[in-house]
Amino acid sequence: MSQEEPFLNSLQKALGYKGRIKMLFSFVAISFIIWFFKKFSKEYQEEIKLKIELVDIPKSFIISSVSDSILNLNLKATGFQLLYYYFLDNTIEISFQKAVYSNNIGQLEIASEFNKVQDQLLGDTQILSFFPSKIEITYQPKFSKKVPIVFPKFNLDVGYSITKINLDPDSIIVTGPKNTLAKITHVNLNYNNESSINSNFSQKIPIKLKENELSYNFTKVNVEVLVDLFSEKILNIPISVSNFPKNRVLKLFPSQVELVFSSSIINLKNIKPSDFKVGFNYDSIDKEKNTAKIKLLKSPLSADNVRLDPQDVFFLIRE
Numbered sequence: 084m085s086q087e088e089p090f091l092n093s094l095q096k097a098l099g100y101k102g103r104i105k106m107l108f109s110f111v112a113i114s115f116i117i118w119f120f121k122k123f124s125k126e127y128q129e130e131i132k133l134k135i136e137l138v139d140i141p142k143s144f145i146i147s148s149v150s151d152s153i154l155n156l157n158l159k160a161t162g163f164q165l166l167y168y169y170f171l172d173n174t175i176e177i178s179f180q181k182a183v184y185s186n187n188i189g190q191l192e193i194a195s196e197f198n199k200v201q202d203q204l205l206g207d208t209q210i211l212s213f214f215p216s217k218i219e220i221t222y223q224p225k226f227s228k229k230v231p232i233v234f235p236k237f238n239l240d241v242g243y244s245i246t247k248i249n250l251d252p253d254s255i256i257v258t259g260p261k262n263t264l265a266k267i268t269h270v271n272l273n274y275n276n277e278s279s280i281n282s283n284f285s286q287k288i289p290i291k292l293k294e295n296e297l298s299y300n301f302t303k304v305n306v307e308v309l310v311d312l313f314s315e316k317i318l319n320i321p322i323s324v325s326n327f328p329k330n331r332v333l334k335l336f337p338s339q340v341e342l343v344f345s346s347s348i349i350n351l352k353n354i355k356p357s358d359f360k361v362g363f364n365y366d367s368i369d370k371e372k373n374t375a376k377i378k379l380l381k382s383p384l385s386a387d388n389v390r391l392d393p394q395d396v397f398f399l400i401r402e
Contacts, residue, residue, distance in 0.1 A: 128211065130157050131168050133175040135218070140179045140189075143225050145260055145296055150219040154193070154200075160208040167205060175203055177218060189220045227258040230267055232290070232304055235274040240281035244313035244387065246347060251305040255290070259297035267293065272304060283309050311347040313387075316354065318342045322377060322396055323362030334399040340377060341392045350385040358383045361391060373398055 133154050140146065154175055158165070178199060182191040193200070193216055201210055231254045237245065257267055271291045285307045290299065321339045340361055346354060360381035368375040374395050382389055 126159060126161055127165060128157070128159050129165050130155060131165065131173075132156075133168065133173055136174050136176050137218075137220070138176050138178050140182075140220075140222075141184075144189075144222040145225055147221045147223055150217075151215050155214040156210055157212040158204075158208055159211055160205070164205045164208050175200060179220075182220075184222075187222055187224075189222060191218050192216065193218060223260045225258050226261045226264050227256050228264055228267070229254050229256050231269050233269045233271050234306065235272050235288075236276060237308060238276040238279050239310065240279040242312050242314070243281050243310050244345065244347070245308060246311050247307075247309040249305075249307040249309075251307075252301055255304075256300040257297055258299075259294065263294050263296060267297070270299075272306070274306075280308065280310055283307075311349065313345050313347055314351055315343060315345045316351055318344075318356045318359065320356055320359050320361050323360060323380070324375075325362065325364050327365040332401040334401070336397040336399075337393070340396075342389065343392070344382075344386040344389045346385050346387060354383055354386060358386070359389075363396070368398070 135152055135154050179191055181195045182189045232250055234248050272288045273291045274288050287303050288306050289303050319339050320342045322335055361377055363375040
């Protein structure tokens with residue numbers, strides 16, 4: 084029993100010491116809270132800086148520059164209010180409804196918006212003075228034009244080809260300064276074509292934004308791509324000649340060409356030699372070399388990548 088007493092005594096002493104420390108911290112915390120509320124409940128005169136956010140600027144204008152982005156306010160406010168301006172809300176809206184516009188310059192006397200500025204401040208905060216007294220902007224008139232959307236190159240699986248591409252919308256309205264807008268002839272799509280396509284797909288693709296000062300009535304385009312298996316077919320097509328004199332005889336070497344084209348498997352079997360026409364105009368012949376350039380005169384819409392072999396023909400003319 085005598086061996087346990089020292090341990091109990093030391094435990095009581097330790098608990099007593101920790102209790103006093105805890106009480107001390109509680110006292111300090113309460114004292115700090117009382118001091119904090121007392122300190123920040125007082126009114127102070129302080130200068131704060133608020134970021135200016137311009138509103139009510141005519142939608143037909145594009146802002147090029149702003150003379151001031153910070154409004155310096157000399158305020159009479161409580162400490163709590165000042166803390167709010169410093170850490171929670173450091174922006175102020177300035178309306179340009181009463182601005183004067185001339186020669187691409189807009190000027191606003193901030194005094195004309197004093198009441199609106201005051202209304203944005205907390206409680207009984209008083210504005211004693213402010214700087215600058217005037218804000219000036221330079222602007223450009225907005226212009227708009229309609230430009231086409233150019234679809235990207237799609238990476239197709241072997242044997243596949245695109246039968247149709249639908250874009251919705253297929254053109255957009257771009258708005259911006261006249262000089263910048265003049266450089267815009269089309270809009271590209273921001274498409275990543277790493278994966279191969281072997282089936283129809285539909286996707287909403289964002290456009291590539293070119294200039295910061297331009298705006299677009301659409302920023303995404305619905306793209307539908309229809310694909311099908313494709314193959315090639317070879318046909319022999321006779322060469323026709325137009326505008327040839329009736330009193331002469333023309334002999335061609337060769338008299339027909341080999342025509343190679345590709346199309347979908349479904350369409351391939353339905354395309355016939357009569358769907359094509361190749362030939363040349365007699366007035367276009369090279370009389371020195373006795374040759375003529377063969378042209379494709381008719382082809383069905385379902386035939387792609389049409390090639391002719393040969394592309395030139397030799398001829399003999401007899402009276």
